[in-house]
Amino acid sequence: MAGMIDVQDLRVSFHADGRSVHAVRGVSFSVAEGESFGIVGESGSGKSTVLKAIAGLVASESSTLAVHGRPIAQRRTKADRRQLQFVFQDPYASLHPRQTADQILREPLIIHGLDRHDARIAAALDEVGLKPEHRFRYPHQLSGGQRQRVAIARALILRPPILLLDEPTSALDVSVQAEILNLIARLKQANRLTIILVSHDLGVVAHLCNRIAIMQAGKLVEVLTAEELRNGGAREAYTRELVEASRGFTRAVAAL
């Protein structure tokens, strides 16, 4: 059965200075329409690169790489871009330093020919808990979490059917994070939104996702359900290590 997103044997390598980095080494999964799929795993294991390949932002090889049954072209059409929105891991780098929040949110509305710009921008800011006073600020005049919320608002403002979220709440305090996660869950219910979420926070991933993939060194080590993750159903040692480490810092080990 074809899913909303199909990935078979995905491989991505980077080449620079005569050195090659095999960032993704044969990853396969598929995400059904309306499903939320989580990816957690080691830092540098290729999670962001998988998302970028699905968005057509890096060159990749695969036997299948398709969204909605259509192969992903590196050069995407306007319609493709509207379908799929990306919240990048690094909000500072993904926001233009010389654009205010207002301009950042207005741009996609202009590109895709939507109406009622001012009302939509005001609503998008309100949705992510930003106030009117933040609307005309530049990224460097906002706090880390406020910047991240501008990036989330930009992704949501077009109401895309597919969202790729790379650590969307890592710069947010838990109270704002709860509001954003509830917002995403509401949109998911109302619009049959398909989501891939990358996060280091197992609580966040298990909250939003039905199935969760664990990545290490460019490969998926296992895919399990949120229930399995919660109830000690992990088969791989690395997954069990992650679950253990997520329970907090233990000085006992630190003293060794």
Place this chain on the structure above:
Amino acid sequence: MTAPLLSVENLSVSYPGRSGVTKALREASFTLGHERLGVVGESGSGKSTMGRALLGLIPKPGVVTASRMDFDGQSLLGASDADWQKLRGRRLSMIMQDPKYSLNPVRRIGDQIVETCLLHLDISRREAERRALDMLEAVKIRQPDAVFQQYPHQLSGGMGQRAMIAMMLVAEPDLLIADEPTSALDVTVQNEVLRILDDLVRNRGMGLIFISHNLNIVSSFCDRVLIMYGGRILEQISARDLGAARHPYTRALLAAAPSLDAPRATLATVTRDPAWLE
């Protein structure tokens, strides 16, 4: 009793703007010894602002005032640019919240760390290179010699964060402000980094201000915690007692975190009370 490493009274920061003045920090007072002081609080509550003010890094037209800001017997209040140059990096250091933004995009990671070493420590280039590689290895970078040669955009989020940590720790500062230092790290690497910081506090007597959204880490890693809201320090409690915090904001924070062990359909949100700002 010995004097604290840092003592701060009535530290305030405001940013004048077109639509009025933003009071980013309001009369913050606290002391720091050779300990791990956690800072938690709402997004926009002034945590990073407080850190930057302690390093003299508030950008113009921001205004900083305080009735006292003493670091190791020296007042930072009237510090000149030259004084700050001497303190920053060597004695006071900050791991910034946006690591990739703080790294120089057009210079190799290794060169940036080596340069920090040479600027602050009286050692040879060869020794600086050795220390830089050791530091990358200590923060669990898998291939330190490869990362040494790479540029910031070639690193993953968590690798960039660890490169930044390595750069700030290599000069062995006396006071470190770590602003969300582990937010891009997977939980096992995160614990390794916490171990390094823990070791510096316990064995080298460093003072650590640890800004984090992760209440789990703060309660298990820190000694004391400041809870911030709307530019103010709402309460200061021992980390052990975080679970029993009294302020309604702190209690609401504890209830809002999604937990692996106790799933909920909808997460509790915070109903903000204007009275918290009084």
